[in-house]
Amino acid sequence: MATQGGIAFQEKVSRLLRGQNGKPVLKPNRALVLKDAVANRKPKKGEASCITEMSVLMACWKQNNFVDTLCSNEINSFYMCVEKAQADAKNKAAQSNIQGGRLPPKQATALLKRYPNLCKEI
């Protein structure tokens, strides 16, 4: 992409820096060079999972004075709910990565660090 419009792009940038009628449009205080890293995305805050199961379990505990043998059904259903929630979270993360068509920020940074922007000749 850069090689196709390379020279035209460089001319446009130099025109912006020189400016029309002597007034430059851009006055960059840093060099116009791309970084070898991508900014991190804020992870979306989800909701708490398995709240109903937990509340059922705690009600059972309250009734039976915290004896675990009497609440074994609720405990098992709570564990299954937790496992399902973890599996769901994993699948959702994998799916959103594939669907978005973009790499997640950490992977993009790792890839860019391997093929860095060369700013010096040596």
Place this chain on the structure above:
Amino acid sequence: MAASISGLLKPWTPRVFLVRWSRYNPYYLEPEVSKEAYSRPETELSAEEKEQRELKALRPIKAATSGVSSSVFDDPVISKFINMMMEHGNKVLAREIMTQTLENIKKKQVEKYHKASEGEREAIECNPYTIFHQALENCKPVVGLASIQKGGKYYQVPIPLTDNRRRFLAMKWMITECRDNKHRRTHMYEKLSQELLAAFGKEGNVMKKKYELHKMAEANRAYAHYRWW
């Protein structure tokens, strides 16, 4: 993070072969120590397991630590407990304490067995390994508490725990209880065997600690919505 991009690693052999290091390239696979995993015939394996086997033939594998062995007596839970008891790298002493603990449990149970009447004898469990595992199971908490900040204040929020975390908490409580809250002139194996037998019978200080955690979680159940995962 490096493990997540291990899919980007091309097929590669290392120039220097790593032996007994603890930091490996994520390309390396975990070793399979148990003999039963290799004695299963081809027909019994599912498609994923066949793929795993073929992958193991091609990828380099980490060196097994000296704590695992392929003998029938090797127990990962007991190995983990020994490692947690170990101080200053003295694995010999920690293993000694563990074997003495199991021996002591067996002695006590056999004594009880011989003193008991015919009807009660079947109910008495003599195998120290089952007693150890059952006691640890009884000590594992179901929910834990996490300190979550909301609106400038910190709340203790009940959260579900992973299996590893629960096992770690049970072992940690057992060891700290035996180290701190017992008479100083008793040996560690004696303290451990007493506490393990008590936990097997669902009594004792470790069970009390677990119940207190459950009670705290139940008291704070209103804050359960402060979790976001």
